[in-house]
Amino acid sequence: MDKKTDKNFEVVFCIVNAGFSEKVMEVVRSVGATGGTVIKATGTANPQAEKIFGISISPEKEIVMIVVDKIIKDNVLKAIYENVGLNTKGSGIAFSLPINAVVGFEKAEKEGK
Amino acid sequence: MADTKKGTSKKKPPKAPHALSVIVLVVNKRKNDFYVDLLQENEVNICLTTLGEGTYKGNIITGLENIDMEKSVIFGIVRQDREKDILALLNDKFNNVRGGKGVAFSIPLSSVIGVPSYKFLANKEK
Numbered sequence: 001m002d003k004k005t006d007k008n009f010e011v012v013f014c015i016v017n018a019g020f021s022e023k024v025m026e027v028v029r030s031v032g033a034t035g036g037t038v039i040k041a042t043g044t045a046n047p048q049a050e051k052i053f054g055i056s057i058s059p060e061k062e063i064v065m066i067v068v069d070k071i072i073k074d075n076v077l078k079a080i081y082e083n084v085g086l087n088t089k090g091s092g093i094a095f096s097l098p099i100n101a102v103v104g105f106e107k108a109e110k111e112g113k
Numbered sequence: 114m115a116d117t118k119k120g121t122s123k124k125k126p127p128k129a130p131h132a133l134s135v136i137v138l139v140v141n142k143r144k145n146d147f148y149v150d151l152l153q154e155n156e157v158n159i160c161l162t163t164l165g166e167g168t169y170k171g172n173i174i175t176g177l178e179n180i181d182m183e184k185s186v187i188f189g190i191v192r193q194d195r196e197k198d199i200l201a202l203l204n205d206k207f208n209n210v211r212g213g214k215g216v217a218f219s220i221p222l223s224s225v226i227g228v229p230s231y232k233f234l235a236n237k238e239k
Contacts, residue, residue: 011137011218025168037139037165037184065139065165065186067218100134100196102218103204 009105010073010096011065014080015043018060020090027083028066031075036066058091067105068096126224131235132193133222137186138203139165140215145185147213151206155199156236157189181212190222190234 012033014024021038028036045057068076077094084090136157140148142164149160165184191199196219203217225231232238 009218011220021168036168037186038168039163039165039186064168065137067216097220100193100219100221101200102216103200104207104214104216105218 008070009067009099009102010070011067011099012073012076012080012094012096014064014066014084014092014094015041016062016064016084016090016092017058018062020084020092021062021064023084023090024064024080024092027079028064028068028076031079032072033066033068033076036064039063039065067099067102129225129231129235131237133190133225133231133234134193134196134219135222136189136191136196136199136217136219138189138215138217139167139184139186141181141212142183142185143181144210144213144215145187147210148185148187148203148206148215151202152187152189152191152199155191155202156195157191157199158233158236159190161188162186163188191219192235192237193221 012028014028016024018040025036039062041061041063043057043059043061045059050057066076073096077096080092080094084092086093136152138148138152145162149162152160163186165186167182167184169182200217200219203215206213207215207217225234
């Protein structure tokens with residue numbers, strides 16, 4: 001198992017409108033993240049809330065899942081918020097979850113994935 | 114008459130005997146079945162697979178192994194006491210199985226609703 005496993009990493013999930021995953025990767029790489037995985041998804045929104053708040057939620061989504069070192073997590077979240085956040089065309093929401101342990105990540109980093 | 118006394122303590126939900134974790138695997142799509150079988154052989158009773166795409170950013174692909182951008186993202190739930198062994202096993206496969214490279218990590222699970230569901234996820238009858 002990797003030496004840096006024990007709770008040094010977190011996973012960032014970023015949900016953006018379809019077509020913005022590349023932008024997400026561009027901004028997170030600029031603050032030190034390496035690779036991520038993109039999952040296509042369909043978003044659901046309360047139609048009444050959309051009417052009340054005057055917001056239209058595009059249902060086609062991409063989820064970008066990025067494992068990051070805890071040291072850069074805040075920078076990653078901030079970069080996402082500023083560049084593809086809710087007040088941008090990407091309408092992105094990002095959150096992080098703690099990781100108990102991780103394997104394969106350092107090797108993937110070395111290979112530039 | 115309903116008890117309206119302030120400060121009445123609410124019943125806390127019971128604490129489960131075995132903590133659970135979510136294991137997330139990102140592997141090449143063509144190895145999906147291999148890894149799902151591996152997890153199921155190791156007390157992971159439920160697996161959810163979804164398709165993903167890698168974000169590899171390379172200029173020149175060298176060597177014989179192609180970079181497979183199509184990924185399977187597998188979510189499984191397992192007891193935390195099995196987590197370390199499963200991750201070690203996955204790491205071994207990542208390093209030794211051709212085309213089997215991947216990343217796996219575990220996230221602690223805070224709550225489950227329903228005792229039958231919990232027993233199923235924990236793979237414990239009692």
